[in-house]
Amino acid sequence: MRLHHGHPARSDEVARLAVCFRSVVHRYGSLVALDHLDLDVARGETLALLGPNGAGKSTAISILLGLQHHDEGTVTVLGTDPRSAMASGHVGAMLQVGGGSGLPNGVKVGELVAMVTRLYRNPAPVARTLGRAGLTQLAERQTQRLSGGQAQRVRFALAIAGDPELVFLDEPTVAMDVEGRRSFWSMMRDFAGEGRTVVFATHHLDEADAVADRIVVMRQGTVVANGPASAIKAAVPTRRLRFVLEEADQAALCDLDGVDVATVRGSEVVLDSFDADATLRALVRHGTSFRDIEITGAGLEQAFVALTGDLDEITTVDDAVAPRGSGASSENPT
């Protein structure tokens, strides 16, 4: 854990950090968007920022990029203030674009990347940026002829054109299909592997789990969990029991000791339990003829729900085990 509650940061400590928020407050009128937020990102780290809408992610990001001022506290990016960091060219960002491509029309991909590259003092060679973003074949294509996924890769190229030390990605894979997401993250991992700092916000929990060194979960303008994915999952007491049972009675399974949610799909049963030992004993006691049992820790998805109380916000990958609409759910202890 790297939380520092409101202590002023020492300068040598700040210099080692890529991003440092200390007790940052931001208000929109009477609404508190950031409530004494403390957040550190070490240099070279890949950090995922999770949280339901309205948790303050976007506000934190705007401040980090120097697009918005904060009301209280201190924000340091690469040892300086956010605007200077941006002007220095050591920060790159891929923002969310509503429905548009995020690109200007009437220009070829290669020309656009070359133009943005020249805005930086110590940029990466254009050919390398194009190669990294998988755009070498598309360099001669006009921007208005790109598909959604291709436009997103161009925006990624623009974010890394300046050879930045710190890259921020706001939901970078939002419009991509599964294959697109896979190749995007493999691209991103190579890039982060060169000692760069990457901060990304996502709704795909599997991406956070697979890519990030550390996950920060925000809720109501403050950090509610902070650590590697394994630590966040371990903090939630739920275990998942999965087995095969013919003619399962969902209501009866739900009444077993420790069971929070029982999901039955044909002969496959999934039980989310607060006390896996008690549940297993109860199954045996009742003489249930289960087979192929498997007990696993909570997924990131259950941890997220437990931490934020928000189910609608997340995108589940493993939709066969979506913990919705069954049994005595939603009273997860935190």
Added chain:
Amino acid sequence: MTGLTTFLRFEVLRLLRNIRYVGITVGFPVVFYLLFLNDEHPAAQIAGTTWRTYFMVSMASFGAMVAALNASGTRLAAERASGWTRQLRVTPLPAWSYVSTKIVAAMVIVLPVIVLVEFTGFLLGGVRLGVGIWISLTVVLWVSSLPFASLGVLVGFVASSETAYPLVTALMFLLSFFGGLFNPVRSLPVVLRHVAVFLPTYHHAALGWAIVAGRAPDLVDIGVLLAYAILLGLAVTWRHRVEESRALA
């Protein structure tokens, strides 16, 4: 500074490559000039000069306005909608450079448009002026086009990507018609003559009409254009601030 010149070059090149933009900007004033040459009375006089000279100035003024308005209006609205303006804000380009580059790019295009209409007047309209007059006409029409460039940017900020194009087109025709670029203001109905004196187009062309007739430019024309330049500049700055203070989505 290299960042700014890079961005300016990029903007100007994109404008020049846009066939529709170049077609409207160059085609309209030249074609209208040739259509209304008035071949039946080649020596017709107006406001102390020939009709062909007078109308060449009108069309140079018209071309300058069309080039400036179309350079930023529609395009800027589309770039705001697509998210490109926001992406530029996360580069080392200073925040003010986007707007100022749009205005400068418009001005860069305006100059050759004015020269082209003058060249058409010389070549096909038989307009003959002294070298000093040609030069001062060109420079004065060019510099005084600044309010049109600012107006284009303002439209781009105020309009959405759907409304920008009709708005620019409407402005183009209203300003040129009521500003007396197609019919001399004296030939307009009385009510409309009072409208003309409030429009930048009228005063822009009036500067040129004075020069070709050998008169000194009227201080009222200069004053009105200056007032337009300042007011539109302030409006653009204000809209830009509003836009900038908006949070991310």
